[in-house]
Amino acid sequence: MTSRSAGSERPKAEPPQSAPPLTPGARRILDTAAELFYERGITATGVDTVAEAAQITKRTLYNRFGSKDALVTAYLRERDERWRALVTEAVEERAPGLPRLLAPFDVLTSWTASNSRGCAFVNALAELPDPAHPAHRVAAEEKKWLRALFVRLLGESGLKGRERGELADQLVCLHEGALVLHSLRPGPAALRPARAGARTLLRAKGIGAG
Structure with a gap:
């Protein structure tokens, strides 16, 4: 990046x-x-x-x-739309601040219940390393979108500038790490450390008291 x-x-x-x-x-x-x-x-x-x-x-x-490339791209694009809709709905249902910032972690429980083989977008990026491949671009945009969402929500919580970007990167790392751990050890227990780590990071920045 x-x-x-x-x-x-x-x-x-x-x-x-x-x-x-x-x-x-x-x-x-x-x-x-x-x-x-x-x-x-x-x-x-x-x-x-x-x-x-x-x-x-x-x-x-x-x-x-x-073509197969077009079929793979359609598969990832549709999956991306479902994921974004799920996260967006969870964010909008919560109060600003800590609840909204933890929403992408909270939805992982329901999302991974039927997606135990890790993150489809990470898998696609590994299998299709060419940035020019249309399916690679879809997968990369999903990750960029998640980071941008964290940046926006952190801005709404009062963080500005470099600090906001750095914390967004940390939250993305925790979120993606949770998906990797879940693929090795499926179940809600694999997701809890990432949410707890995100909560600790956010509270250290004065975001939320719950």
Whole structure:
């Protein structure tokens, strides 16, 4: 991540680009591919496997999505939209300050209940290291969005400049670390240390007393 001066923090992140509604056939292909890409890995799952599992021909898959890269990108974009909506709803339901800043940690319990193989975006970044790959860009933007959210919420809590950016980085590290630990040791217990660490960091900055 490129370092920025204290006065150039940009807490606003671009929203994900929503794709047009899918036909029932394309919906079935994408749902099948999403499960396979997450459980088996992107590079280990070929279009033959997706087509067979979706009970379609490869020609149909290519007619609907054009390429495997486009299918992978659609999988990650849709997942990104669901994640952002879940976090945004949790943030908006809470009072400003500590409750809102802990919201991204709180939603991990429900999110990871059906996503035990770690973070799909981290997995994708590892499997698709080329920054020019469209799916890589989707995964990278998800991480940038989370950091930007923390920056914005910290700003609402009174933190400014470099301190705000540094604390946002620390919160992201705790959040991502929780996902890694959960993939090794699934269950809510793997998530609690990250939330507790975030709470300690935030209270040390005078944010929240609860």
